[in-house]
Amino acid sequence: MTETVEHLRDFNYYKLNQNVTQVLAEYIWIDGTGERMRSKTKVYLTPITQLSDLEWWTYDGSSTEQANTKWSEIYLKPVVYVRDPFRGDPHILVLCETYLPDKKTPARYNFRWIANEIMEKAKDFKPWFGIEQEYFLLKRTGTTHIWPLGWPTGGFPYPQGRYYCSIGERNNFGRALAEAHLRACLNAGIKIAGINAEVAPSQWEFQIGIAEGIEIGDHLWLARYILERLGEEFGIDINYDPKPILGDWNGSGAHTNYSDVKTRGEGGYKYIVDELIPLLSNTHKEVLKLYGANNEKRLTGHHETSSYDQFSWGDGSRGGSIRVPVVTKELGAGYLEDRRPAANIDPYLVSAVIVDVALLNSTYVNQLKQLLVQSAKPLA
Amino acid sequence: MTETIENLRDFNYFKLNTNTHVLVEYIWIDGTGERLRSKTKVYDTPIKSLDDVEWWTFDGSSTDQAITKFSEIFLKPVCMVRDPFRGDPHKFVLCETYKPDRKTPARFNFRWIAEKIMQEASESDPWFGIEQEYFMLKRTGTTHLWPLGWPVGGFPYPQGRYYCSIGERNNFGRALSEAHQRACLCAGLKLSGINSEVAPSQWEFQIGIARGIEAGDHLWLARYILERLGEEFGIDINYDPKPIQGDWNGTGAHCNFSTTTTREQGGYEYIKEFMLPLLEKNHQKMMLLYGLNNEARLTGKHETGEYNQFSWGDGSRGCSIRVPIITKELGKGYLEDRRPAANMDPYLVCSALVDATCMNGKYLMTLIEQFAESLKQL
Numbered sequence: 072m073t074e075t076v077e078h079l080r081d082f083n084y085y086k087l088n089q090n091v092t093q094v095l096a097e098y099i100w101i102d103g104t105g106e107r108m109r110s111k112t113k114v115y116l117t118p119i120t121q122l123s124d125l126e127w128w129t130y131d132g133s134s135t136e137q138a139n140t141k142w143s144e145i146y147l148k149p150v151v152y153v154r155d156p157f158r159g160d161p162h163i164l165v166l167c168e169t170y171l172p173d174k175k176t177p178a179r180y181n182f183r184w185i186a187n188e189i190m191e192k193a194k195d196f197k198p199w200f201g202i203e204q205e206y207f208l209l210k211r212t213g214t215t216h217i218w219p220l221g222w223p224t225g226g227f228p229y230p231q232g233r234y235y236c237s238i239g240e241r242n243n244f245g246r247a248l249a250e251a252h253l254r255a256c257l258n259a260g261i262k263i264a265g266i267n268a269e270v271a272p273s274q275w276e277f278q279i280g281i282a283e284g285i286e287i288g289d290h291l292w293l294a295r296y297i298l299e300r301l302g303e304e305f306g307i308d309i310n311y312d313p314k315p316i317l318g319d320w321n322g323s324g325a326h327t328n329y330s331d332v333k334t335r336g337e338g339g340y341k342y343i344v345d346e347l348i349p350l351l352s353n354t355h356k357e358v359l360k361l362y363g364a365n366n367e368k369r370l371t372g373h374h375e376t377s378s379y380d381q382f383s384w385g386d387g388s389r390g391g392s393i394r395v396p397v398v399t400k401e402l403g404a405g406y407l408e409d410r411r412p413a414a415n416i417d418p419y420l421v422s423a424v425i426v427d428v429a430l431l432n433s434t435y436v437n438q439l440k441q442l443l444v445q446s447a448k449p450l451a
Numbered sequence: 452m453t454e455t456i457e458n459l460r461d462f463n464y465f466k467l468n469t470n471t472h473v474l475v476e477y478i479w480i481d482g483t484g485e486r487l488r489s490k491t492k493v494y495d496t497p498i499k500s501l502d503d504v505e506w507w508t509f510d511g512s513s514t515d516q517a518i519t520k521f522s523e524i525f526l527k528p529v530c531m532v533r534d535p536f537r538g539d540p541h542k543f544v545l546c547e548t549y550k551p552d553r554k555t556p557a558r559f560n561f562r563w564i565a566e567k568i569m570q571e572a573s574e575s576d577p578w579f580g581i582e583q584e585y586f587m588l589k590r591t592g593t594t595h596l597w598p599l600g601w602p603v604g605g606f607p608y609p610q611g612r613y614y615c616s617i618g619e620r621n622n623f624g625r626a627l628s629e630a631h632q633r634a635c636l637c638a639g640l641k642l643s644g645i646n647s648e649v650a651p652s653q654w655e656f657q658i659g660i661a662r663g664i665e666a667g668d669h670l671w672l673a674r675y676i677l678e679r680l681g682e683e684f685g686i687d688i689n690y691d692p693k694p695i696q697g698d699w700n701g702t703g704a705h706c707n708f709s710t711t712t713t714r715e716q717g718g719y720e721y722i723k724e725f726m727l728p729l730l731e732k733n734h735q736k737m738m739l740l741y742g743l744n745n746e747a748r749l750t751g752k753h754e755t756g757e758y759n760q761f762s763w764g765d766g767s768r769g770c771s772i773r774v775p776i777i778t779k780e781l782g783k784g785y786l787e788d789r790r791p792a793a794n795m796d797p798y799l800v801c802s803a804l805v806d807a808t809c810m811n812g813k814y815l816m817t818l819i820e821q822f823a824e825s826l827k828q829l
Contacts, residue, residue: 223592235510237488238682240590240681240686240688257467263493264492266491268490388520389512
């Protein structure tokens, strides 16, 4: 929640820009839940023109569940920066990796380092991604009860069918936030490709793509950061739970569209069907562990999902694990859509494991799984 | 519903520069045949013409246009206008919907056959003016809807005072209809006027003069803009032919129509002697294309003609076809078909009119079959 500056007779702090030569750098990182983000501001007295102008920093990891009190310092290593759409030029948002005091061991829930390694190894194959991030808009009543925006408190709206890509008072809730998010991301230079209202009322989706390699994780996390910050402004809570409401209501996914030089080249469709899909099928159970906690609640086989335990695929079908778009079949080459990932995934893990299975013979799968298990353990 | 940006201390996200990107809003008619859906695609290159806008796909199983197993429906861009909400250079693109073979129209896509008919009849140069009526409703909770300004669960003063009214006691919702007019004009749509209607919180806007397929395109885009504005105002737009039972008007979409022949010397006689008999002959068939539940509206009262009975008159509003006084005076001009309901598909109505009067009803049965096919459950 933000407080309005009521008593200031038109005095707008956001316009206090004259004579400000400092650059405000918002350091952003993934916290000890693996799903939420944190940030704090550093004032630079000199212009920032490249990544190396940004210093490593530290923070209190014992307050973000990433360290215990005795050894609480966690390092922030800047890895990507973009324009800050809230503060405007020249201010920036700086996405960071987190490290233990030795500056080498990744802190809890930092998976970017290994995703980067994997993407480096596979870079000649130019893996491209597009992720369709779904999310629910929730309104809070009091400090505990949260319910989707526009739904009657403690009750349910008309059944699904009318809300997907809907317009109008009776069917569309929260467009202003989705629109503001689109603009803020574009302004920041994030690779956002579109938005639409989703199947469940007050459920939305934005797409990040086409991004190559490590970029997809970077841009998706930054987009999530911007969305959460906008939620503050609008008084709306952003929810990535794979199945927030039980019953005949859609869950939230993060379908991941993937291609590489092999799928995009001559005979790509055949390669997808004959070679890539079997690879995905064989690693189904392993890979699912990296596709979001509580995803079993969402992948039921209903509501345009496949079954959690069962791998399946189809051309143009939305009821399978993998959908091969009709355009891919038509053109004989293109991309596929992995519909298994839940909305609460870490895109570094998902993009890395897809590349690993498709291009690196699944050599990293076990390590990725172990890293996740390690992070999920409570701190000593 | 939209949340207002209360706490942003003058920070208006809608003014954020989107650099060189163009936001294209793809718009289509969904599996109800009455509602529209849309989603945004970000383009990195300038969009100068329709050719720059690609075909796209959507999840037809979420709009009642496909089943989950074969859910892809193609969007074919057919008409592009400025986006009045986002401003230049952003666009609205109206689309036709097609099944995965890219050839078979999806459920409730009638534009393809309307375009064919308009092309065949192009020598007749059909002109249209459609008077789209609608009710403004307010929601209480998520289920109960009642007209704007009416006492909740009750009724206002009887009709008589509301048509083209002004003033606090008689006019409800002008801000929305005015915003709609401006947004449509800004988008480049052929909106020709607005007025408040006979029932309280009932309004009308007119699209015209539009030629051929344009009438359908512009009317659907105007409906899209109206619905989007309704979100902003917290008002629900209703096209039900007879939303409130009792002594309250229903909602129509009178279709004004002319061809080269009606517009030239002897046009009035041509309308009387040639067109009206054709319309009478095809009355039952055309009624099937003029909007669902229209029987509830065409009662013979409240300035309607009776559903089962074809009738016409010079300057009369109590019948199926009204020939305006001015057409009689000048000896040429247009006629007004008062039968279509507000929830009609203008592609069907306009092409049926052209087909019945200029092509001897060649396509009427096809239109009826296509419509019946779309009405079937998936």
